[in-house]
Structure formats: C-alpha cells, structure tokens
Amino acid sequence: MDYKILDSGNGMKLEQVGPYRFARPAMNAFWEPSLTEKEWANVNGTFKRDSSGGGTWKWKGGGVPESWVINFSDVNIIVKPTNFGHLGFFAEHLKSWNWVNEEIKKSEDELKILNLFAYSGVGSLSMAKAGAKVTHLDAAKGMIQWGRESLEQNPDIPSSIRWITDDVIKFLQREIRRGNKYNGIIMDPPSFGRGAQGQIWKMEENVNELLDLCAQVIDTENPYFVILSCHTPGFSPIILERLLLKKFSGKSQVSTSGEMEMVEESGQSLPAGAFARIEVQ
Ligand SMILES: C[S@@+](CC[C@H](N)C(=O)[O-])C[C@H]1O[C@@H](n2cnc3c(N)ncnc32)[C@H](O)[C@@H]1O
Structure with a gap:
C-alpha cells in the first residue's frame, strides 16, 4: 500500500x-x-x-505531476490533485471495503454489489478484484472516466464493472422498473450534490427516499448487506444506523455503526465521518 x-x-x-x-x-x-x-x-x-x-x-x-499511480486497497489507482484539495480517494472507507471484500470472498455465489455516489471508483475496483459483479454509479462523467482509466492499471481485474453516469434517484427508479436486484449496496452520499441532469441532492431532504428505493432493489430472497456513510454534520453513527434499521429487516439482522477513521503511522486514529452497516438474513 x-x-x-x-x-x-x-x-x-x-x-x-x-x-x-x-x-x-x-x-x-x-x-x-x-x-x-x-x-x-x-x-x-x-x-x-x-x-x-x-x-x-x-x-x-x-x-x-498531473497524475500518478499508487497501490491502495489492493488495487492500482490513478491519483490526481483536484481543485477541491482531493486526490481521488478517501482513505476512511478502507475498513468498510475490507469488510465487504471478505464477504465477497466468503460467498459461494458471485455477489452483485451496487456502489452509489461511487466517485472515482477505488471501492468498485477493489470489490471487482475480490470477485463481485459491481455496478458503479456517479452523476459526474469525469468520475466515471477516472474509474475506467484506473481499471486499465489493473490487468488482473475483470472488466465486467457496469459504469453508469446518472442521478442516483432516477437510476434506482429505473432499476426497480427493470426488476434488477443486488446482494449488497454501499453508498456515501455528499451533504449536497447534483445529479447528471442537475437534480439537487440534499442529505437531510433525500436520504429517506434514497433508502426506500434501495430497499426495493435489494435481493431479499438471499442474505444481504447495506452500508451507509457520510460526512454530513449532524448525521452521527447512531442516526445512520436507525435510518437503516427503519428500512431494512428480515428474519434476523445485525447492525453496527461508528466513526469512519484513518489509522496513522503512530497507530492513532484520525476520524472522518460516520458509517452504519446492516446485514440481513
Ligand atoms: C465524493 S462522494 C462523497 C464523498 C464524501 N461523502 C464527501 O462528503 O465528500 C460524492 C459523489 O457523489 C456524486 N453525486 C452527487 N450527487 C449525486 C446524485 N444526485 N446522483 C449521483 N451521484 C451524485 C458526486 O459526483 C461525487 O462523486
């Protein structure tokens, strides 16, 4: 790494x-x-x-240089300093991706995973490498292009990732009509964003609708998981966990939540946002 x-x-x-x-x-x-x-x-x-x-x-x-390649989360990714001070990956997701990758490797069947607000694709590449069939969705064409270019740096990853530029809500409504189902959903919505046709996304106003739609594309015939994370002030781990528990349930479910964190060389943690996860049987 x-x-x-x-x-x-x-x-x-x-x-x-x-x-x-x-x-x-x-x-x-x-x-x-x-x-x-x-x-x-x-x-x-x-x-x-x-x-x-x-x-x-x-x-x-x-x-x-304008860009260079590093190995992160077991995949090669293109790093580029952006005008917002980002580099193209958020290290605080590493723990969640590791958990998902273990689930993918443990599963006898090929898991279908939906990655929403998926940004430049690091999570999608690492889940595809672990053996999942990944659908990667982001509203920004540039992000999809970035993900595709990083994929080219990984000859060992099958190129079966489904790359989609769309608004999250519009895409989910379409998936419901098509009857497409997923074994896992991971999503990291921003506080405020815009869909591919300028649709306004606001965490406070749209999160319940987002989860309602996600509940309709999850494959309830099989065990499944959902991970919701964000950096929106006021959305604590317990709030994210309650949101998931309200919308997802089955014969049995296990949920967890906490702060996302990056581990420094000293072993101490630098917190960055919150996450919650639910696993339903
Ligand atoms: C970087 S991630 C979120 C990261 C982190 N939670 C944060 O606060 O910076 C946000 C991604 O969501 C995408 N996005 C924003 N609104 C969207 C929408 N309505 N539909 C699909 N993707 C959207 C953006 O293009 C961006 O790549």
Whole structure:
C-alpha cells in the first residue's frame, strides 16, 4: 500500500501518497502535531481552505505531476490533485471495503454489489478484484472516466464493472422498473450534490427516499448487506444506523455503526465521518 498518514494536528494531516508528500486539511484534528515543523515543511504540496469553501494548492520544489499511480486497497489507482484539495480517494472507507471484500470472498455465489455516489471508483475496483459483479454509479462523467482509466492499471481485474453516469434517484427508479436486484449496496452520499441532469441532492431532504428505493432493489430472497456513510454534520453513527434499521429487516439482522477513521503511522486514529452497516438474513 503506497499511502500513509504520517501525522495530524492543528487542523491538518500529513500524508505520503506514493513518492509525494502532502499537508491537507483535517478539520477535526484539534490536537498538536507529533512530528516537527521541519517534517511538516518537507512536503510537495499544501492545500489550504479559504472562506469560500474551496481553497488553493501551494506547490514546492517543482510540485507533482498531473497524475500518478499508487497501490491502495489492493488495487492500482490513478491519483490526481483536484481543485477541491482531493486526490481521488478517501482513505476512511478502507475498513468498510475490507469488510465487504471478505464477504465477497466468503460467498459461494458471485455477489452483485451496487456502489452509489461511487466517485472515482477505488471501492468498485477493489470489490471487482475480490470477485463481485459491481455496478458503479456517479452523476459526474469525469468520475466515471477516472474509474475506467484506473481499471486499465489493473490487468488482473475483470472488466465486467457496469459504469453508469446518472442521478442516483432516477437510476434506482429505473432499476426497480427493470426488476434488477443486488446482494449488497454501499453508498456515501455528499451533504449536497447534483445529479447528471442537475437534480439537487440534499442529505437531510433525500436520504429517506434514497433508502426506500434501495430497499426495493435489494435481493431479499438471499442474505444481504447495506452500508451507509457520510460526512454530513449532524448525521452521527447512531442516526445512520436507525435510518437503516427503519428500512431494512428480515428474519434476523445485525447492525453496527461508528466513526469512519484513518489509522496513522503512530497507530492513532484520525476520524472522518460516520458509517452504519446492516446485514440481513
Ligand atoms: C465524493 S462522494 C462523497 C464523498 C464524501 N461523502 C464527501 O462528503 O465528500 C460524492 C459523489 O457523489 C456524486 N453525486 C452527487 N450527487 C449525486 C446524485 N444526485 N446522483 C449521483 N451521484 C451524485 C458526486 O459526483 C461525487 O462523486
């Protein structure tokens, strides 16, 4: 794995991403850093947020190439610094992806997994590598393209991923009409987003409709799981778990929830958002 969190503190995290080192915002790192100022200054790029919600990169020593490839979550992915300070993957999902991948490997049948708000495809690639039949959905064409290009870096992953550019709600309504069913759904909705035709997504207003539609595309004839995660303020782990428990049930179910976290080199955790998971028999 070519990714490490070296340290965090003063609202920032220090990361090693392949050969390059970055300092990026980590709003909830209220503590003081452990490494020296000299270590923190030894970076290729620093991203600083501004009051508009965006921000700017400050590059050092020639900066970094437009993109490069790293191994993350057992797959090769293309990393690109974006205008929002993102790099193309969110390390806090690693634990959930590992759990899903174990389920995929344990299953005697090929599991059909739906990845919603799927972004640049790291989760989809790693689930496909574990042996699932993955449907990857995102509203942004650029994200689908990014995922397809990362797939090309992995000759060992079958190219059977179904890539879809659409609005989540519209796509789910279509899947219900088609009668398509899934053994697992993972979704990481943003607080606010736009569908492929400009549809407005707001976590507070749309999450119940989203889960109602998901409940209609899940294969209740077989055991299934649903994972809901987000970074929306106010959506705590218990809230996400209650939302899932309200919409999904069967003969028996096991649910869990917690903070998403990234483990630093010191072994300490840097929290980033919340998740809940339900497994239904
Ligand atoms: C990056 S993920 C969410 C990550 C994380 N939860 C966060 O807060 O940054 C958000 C993804 O959802 C997609 N998205 C937003 N609204 C959507 C919609 N209505 N239908 C499908 N995808 C959508 C975006 O294109 C983006 O790739």
